[in-house]
Amino acid sequence: MVKPMGDGKPDAVVVAGPTASGKSALAMAIAREFDGVVINADSMQLYRELDVLTARPSREDEACVPHRLYGVWAAASHGTVGRWRQAALAEIAAANAAGKLAVVCGGTGMYLKMLVEGLSHVPPIPPEIRDAARAKLAGIGAAAFHAELARRDPVAGAKLAIADSQRMLRAYEVVEATGRTLADYQAADPLGTAKWPTIVLLPPRAAHRVAIADRTRKMAENGALDEVRRLLAQDLPDTLPAMRALGVREFAGHLAGQYDFESAINMLSLATAKFAKRQATWFRGQMKHALRIDAQYSESLMGQIRTFVKQIR
DSSP states (O other): OOOBOTTSOBSEEEEEOSTTSSHHHHHHHHHHHTTEEEEEOOTTTTBTTOSTTTTOOOHHHHHHSOEESSSOBOTTSOOOHHHHHHHHHHHHHHHHHTTOEEEEEEOOHHHHHHHHHOOOOOOOOOHHHHHHHHHHHHHHOHHHHHHHHHHHOHHHHHHSOTTOHHHHHHHHHHHHHHSSOHHHHHHHOOOOOOOOOEEEEOOOHHHHHHHHHHHHHHHHHTTHHHHHHHHHHTOOOTTSGGGGSTTHHHHHHHHTTSSOHHHHHHHHHHHHHHHHHHHHHHHHHHOTTSEEEOSOOOGGGHHHHHHHHHHHO
């Protein structure tokens, strides 16, 4: 169990925001000042092969403050929100037991939502059903698979985009294995309702685009291409989450001779900006009770943030 604060909430702070908003630097600053441990809530930073592409904390960062759940899964594995949540709660409990503040940091909205709201008790999915669902998606294509899902689970069909293959597969395999939809399980057995203290960074769009372009350029200069080359050498299925990380497709195209390196960098910068826009929209809509800071992280914000953290501890 996670050690509660006086009001029954876990002794943890959530730091959220779109990619390249400075949330990792903010989480480190809080951890330094309040004797904390930074716990990853970014679905791609979990994969050990995605160091450069995900701008994972450096060895110097990890030497400065403890970091947990970074680079802990193999790209060949199929990570799930349930698997991550179980590990994150264990790390929060370990931090609390050591008298430290857990600082949960990430930009994967579904992970953060499931952390604070809980997961429904969906029975384990037999491997043969999971494999059959993936084979079906590969065989008939995303559009036809989405139509089939919508027929069997209208709620999921209406909610999920055709491009969201991971969540489509999850919804499909649940109804295939159990005869019930995810919505049925969520309505019948919600696990959590606590609203954890949360800080969301939402930089102005123009400044954010500049930060994204700068970070993309640094990735390209610091080994992103070699990282993708090594990942592709594993010959992993395209359906694995790690293979859908930003930068994999863009640099793979360059490696295949489809366009030059500069074009790959520009494509990645544009794709990242679009992704960050979707993230920001999600955070604005889903985290309305968070401390919202409409700026890129800088040390000048620490006065406000320090006051916020002191009030909740």
